[in-house]
Amino acid sequence: MSRATGPGRWRALVAAVALVLLAGCSGPSDTYSPPTAPPTGEPSIDLPSAKAAAGIADCPVSGDQPVVAGGLPDLTLPCLGGGRPVRLAGLRGTPMVINIWAQWCGPCRGEAPHLAEVQKLAGNRIRMIGIDFADPQPGYAIEFAQLAGWRYPQLVDEDRRINASIPFAGPPQTLLVDAEGKIVYRQNGELASTAQLTGLIRDHLGVRL
Template identity: 50%
Template sequence: MAGGLPEVSLPCLGAGPDVRLADLRGPLVINVWAQWCPPCRDEAPYLAALQQKAGDKLRIMGIDYTDPRPELAVQFALDNKLDYPHLVDAEKQVRKPFKVGGPPVTVFVDKTGKFTLHNGALTSQEQLDQLVRERLGVQL
């Protein structure tokens, strides 16, 4: 189990206030992604379905990572019904704390702010749902 979320503030993708990651508490799933990343595109439907099922049991947030075309990222999120908040990390500020070799990375944040990581693409809805159960104790 890692410590708390990093002291990093990131701007919203599109409009909205900056978000300080260290202030966030779970149960929360943060997905580090980019529109140019094929595995990120592959796992997007699982995250959209999780958002639909989660209701108020769990929050989801995306971090668009080192993306040279933020307008394409906005379009990708809209096209894939990823209708949860997304932040922008153009400067790779989460690279070290989230051990990002490249996207995707999924971060599971518990109610105290402690987090665990899943590096690489999510391969099925069942896998994502099981990770949410095991790491956050949330039944969907």
């Protein structure tokens, strides 16, 4: 898998789905149309090795706590690139930013640097988790995360199962979840800036970055 960086590589990652990009990614629309066919041409790669080379953290341990009203669904998702699966409803103890994205999504690329910057600012005060959504190309997803500078854990929801409990038009979506597991804010569509996200974290999670 190529380790090239820069704007040209970003364009290459989504060239195969350019015609469906605007339809497949949400602003605050009320319909979602994922790509009608997966992008083609992904080489055969060793996903665990690619994940390690990208510096993506292992997925967190989740518990068997009961589902919280207004909280994350009782849904277990695999870890991108291999590792322990994660039960969303069993994540507790630390406020969370959960970002739902896809490597074919233009707005996801636009907001990617803001998420990377917030990760640096947050340290261990905020748990950040990504969910690669409706994306049949895990190798490209790992490369996307690497290019974005995301080092936090990434889950996979290729079949869009989270949509059954948390309906949304399409990625990107960002959920702020308190330490008890309740969703306290939901950002529909692209985050405009690092300042916007740090402000939302301050206002809804009570953490100043």
